[in-house]
Amino acid sequence: xxxxxxxxxxxxxxxxxxxxxxxxxxxxxxxxxxxxxxxxxxxxxxxxxxxxxxxxxxxxxxxxxxxxxxxxxxxxxxxxxxxxxxxxxxxxxxxxxxxxxxxxxxxxxxxxxxxxxxxxxxxxxxxxxxxxxxxxxxxxxxxxxxxxxxxxxxxxxxxxxxxxxxxxxxxxxxxxxxxxxxxxxxxxxxxxxxxxxxxxxxxxxxxxxxxxxxxxxxxxxxxxxxxxxxxxxxxxxxxxxxxxxxxxxxxxxxxxxxxxxxxxxxxxxxxxxxxxxxxxxxxxxxxxxxxxxxxxxxxxxxxxxxxxxxxxxxxxxxx
Amino acid sequence: xxxxxxxxxxxxxxxxxxxxxxxxxxxxxxxxxxxxxxxxxxxxxxxxxxxxxxxxxxxxxxxxxxxxxxxxxxxxxxxxxxxxxxxxxxxxxxxxxxxxxxxxxxxxxxxxxxxxxxxxxxxxxxxxxxxxxxxxxxxxxxxxxxxxxxxxxxxxxxxxxxxxxxxxxxxxxxxxxxxxxxxxxxxxxxxxxxxxxxxxxxxxxxxxxxxxxxxxxxxxxxxxxxxxxxxxxxxxxxxxxxxxxxxxxxxxxxxxxxxxxxxxxxxxxxxxxxxxxxxxxxxxxxxxxxxxxxxxxxxxxxxxxxxxxxxxxxxxxxxxxxxxxxxxxxxxxx
Numbered sequence: 001x002x003x004x005x006x007x008x009x010x011x012x013x014x015x016x017x018x019x020x021x022x023x024x025x026x027x028x029x030x031x032x033x034x035x036x037x038x039x040x041x042x043x044x045x046x047x048x049x050x051x052x053x054x055x056x057x058x059x060x061x062x063x064x065x066x067x068x069x070x071x072x073x074x075x076x077x078x079x080x081x082x083x084x085x086x087x088x089x090x091x092x093x094x095x096x097x098x099x100x101x102x103x104x105x106x107x108x109x110x111x112x113x114x115x116x117x118x119x120x121x122x123x124x125x126x127x128x129x130x131x132x133x134x135x136x137x138x139x140x141x142x143x144x145x146x147x148x149x150x151x152x153x154x155x156x157x158x159x160x161x162x163x164x165x166x167x168x169x170x171x172x173x174x175x176x177x178x179x180x181x182x183x184x185x186x187x188x189x190x191x192x193x194x195x196x197x198x199x200x201x202x203x204x205x206x207x208x209x210x211x212x213x214x215x216x217x218x219x220x221x222x223x224x225x226x227x228x229x230x231x232x233x234x235x236x237x238x239x240x241x242x243x244x245x246x247x248x249x250x251x252x253x254x255x256x257x258x259x260x261x262x263x264x265x266x267x268x269x270x271x272x273x274x275x276x277x278x279x280x281x282x283x284x285x286x287x288x289x290x291x292x293x294x295x296x297x298x299x300x301x302x303x304x305x306x307x308x309x310x311x312x313x314x315x316x317x318x319x
Numbered sequence: 320x321x322x323x324x325x326x327x328x329x330x331x332x333x334x335x336x337x338x339x340x341x342x343x344x345x346x347x348x349x350x351x352x353x354x355x356x357x358x359x360x361x362x363x364x365x366x367x368x369x370x371x372x373x374x375x376x377x378x379x380x381x382x383x384x385x386x387x388x389x390x391x392x393x394x395x396x397x398x399x400x401x402x403x404x405x406x407x408x409x410x411x412x413x414x415x416x417x418x419x420x421x422x423x424x425x426x427x428x429x430x431x432x433x434x435x436x437x438x439x440x441x442x443x444x445x446x447x448x449x450x451x452x453x454x455x456x457x458x459x460x461x462x463x464x465x466x467x468x469x470x471x472x473x474x475x476x477x478x479x480x481x482x483x484x485x486x487x488x489x490x491x492x493x494x495x496x497x498x499x500x501x502x503x504x505x506x507x508x509x510x511x512x513x514x515x516x517x518x519x520x521x522x523x524x525x526x527x528x529x530x531x532x533x534x535x536x537x538x539x540x541x542x543x544x545x546x547x548x549x550x551x552x553x554x555x556x557x558x559x560x561x562x563x564x565x566x567x568x569x570x571x572x573x574x575x576x577x578x579x580x581x582x583x584x585x586x587x588x589x590x591x592x593x594x595x596x597x598x599x600x601x602x603x604x605x606x607x608x609x610x611x612x613x614x615x616x617x618x619x620x621x622x623x624x625x626x627x628x629x630x631x632x633x634x635x636x637x638x639x640x641x642x643x644x645x646x647x648x649x650x651x652x653x
Binding site: 215219220 | 369370371390391392396397398400401402404405406407408417418421422465469
């Protein structure tokens with residue numbers, strides 16, 4: 001339950017630094033000329049703003065409330081206030097730092113793979129070729145598969161060490177099949193999640209690449225830039241803003257991946273992310289207070305990541 | 320050095336032949352303008368010379384070297400695009416330096432050429448700005464600067480002034496002409512505006528549907544157009560064409576008379592008609608005359624002081640020595 005509380009909370013605290021909400025008020029001001037119209041606009045936006053605020057504040061307050069309590073639903077319920085005990089216990093647990101590390105490795109790995117392959121795929125899909133429309137739809141398709149389903153398909157059909165497709169490939173080359181989820185567990189999770197998010201990155205980057213003025217590439221060609229340099233000096237800078245958007249949006253969602261871990265490794269073999277650790281504290285240990293404290297740490301981690309990301313890539317969003 | 324020769328060059332896109340085989344020579348240091356209505360293949364011809372499109376057949380020679388299959392960067396030509404095609408994420412300085420950076424020119428030499436180009440084009444104060452912070456005319460100058468620093472054997476301009484407002488266009492036209500006087504480099508300039516062609520060119524190439532209609536100096540084209548198309552395209556306002564009996568009197572299928580070669584009078588003349596619209600430009604007045612029995616409308620240029628109005632009957636006398644005669648195919652007679 002506290003997992004459900006803390007998750008929306010950490011998503012929503014990520015939201016303010018994101019670009020879109022910030023640019024909207026400016027656009028609204030521009031359209032409504034008079035003071036009267038502005039007041040009316042505020043009044044009409046109020047319900048939505050209040051609803052969103054409530055949506056964010058209620059779970060956040062409840063998470064904070066439970067995090068200072070000893071609350072064990074199956075072992076006596078509410079056992080009173082305990083101050084910062086839950087916070088100390090959560091951090092001092094031997095599982096805490098490895099879980100932070102696993103979270104960052106998985107998020108970073110997926111981001112790197114989806115951005116690099118996304119750029120390459122976008123360039124490929126932008127080439128004129130036969131059946132381009134169909135290929136584009138096929139490329140988008142994985143995004144529509146539910147995370148639970150895709151993770152199960154990967155686990156049972158591809159990564160199974162006996163009957164999996166990859167095991168057959170390994171055997172075809174005479175190699176011992178890899179027990180993916182045990183021997184390369186983090187990499188496997190990264191692979192599965194990347195497969196899910198690659199279409200998103202490709203889609204955003206493809207639309208960006210389509211807006212590149214072909215005369216710029218021709219000018220660079222006349223200026224003596226070979227294809228690789230045209231990519232580095234013209235295409236990549238043009239894509240920087242789209243890459244930023246992909247990185248920021250994906251980070252928000254990747255910090256809270258859960259289903260992929262739940263149906264594959266169940267957090268074993270170093271794949272226990274912070275989200276999964278909180279889930280275990282709340283549901284497996286039945287300790288809501290401890291889990292809520294973990295939720296607050298998740299909010300802090302998400303904001304630290306957000307600050308770093310905005311420092312690194314945020315400048316691409318201006319101008 | 321920049322003599323460009325096209326030898327039976329043609330271009331097809333799929334089954335559609337946009338440029339039938341054509342021959343053309345552009346001499347070193349010449350300012351050549353390709354002019355024609357939109358879709359006549361003039362930009363395609365320029366892109367063939369630049370190497371951005373492959374020729375379907377024929378040969379392109381630059382300074383007697385076969386350049387037909389040489390990649391664009393190796394042809395030693397610089398191009399200024401209609402959209403300027405500046406690199407938006409680079410400062411003006413970096414934009415201008417880009418071709419030299421690609422050619423691995425030493426940094427001191429790069430800076431020297433950038434300073435020289437910036438001075439020549441009044442860009443010194445803008446070197447550290449991004450293209451997005453510049454006005455249209457300034458962007459145009461940056462694009463020209465980026466072309467100049469390569470020290471090309473010829474400049475190619477693809478409708479460079481069509482995105483500028485009228486006043487700026489006149490200014491930039493002069494600047495490009497001055498640049499040509501100073502550099503004495505071959506320039507090929509594509510435009511659909513016959514005024515630009517007439518004012519800037521040493522040699523005009525008039526194109527229609529991929530075919531060269533006539534090549535010549537501006538005044539040659541004005542005085543002795545080879546056919547009706549060139550006669551109608553060069554000169555503003557358009558030449559009047561008269562068919563039928565009046566043309567037969569001169570022994571031609573069609574006669575053409577420019578608006579500025581018709582005398583206007585209120586009392587007497589060869590032809591008469593009723594003024595439909597009079598356009599007063601101050602220096603000149605244009606009358607659009609109906610009901611002459613010769614053609615639907617006859618356009619006449621008169622002095623700015625001549626004050627006929629809508630509905631006035633006027634008399635017109637063509638100057639006999641400048642009547643252009645065309646046969647049934649539209650070709651010039653004698």
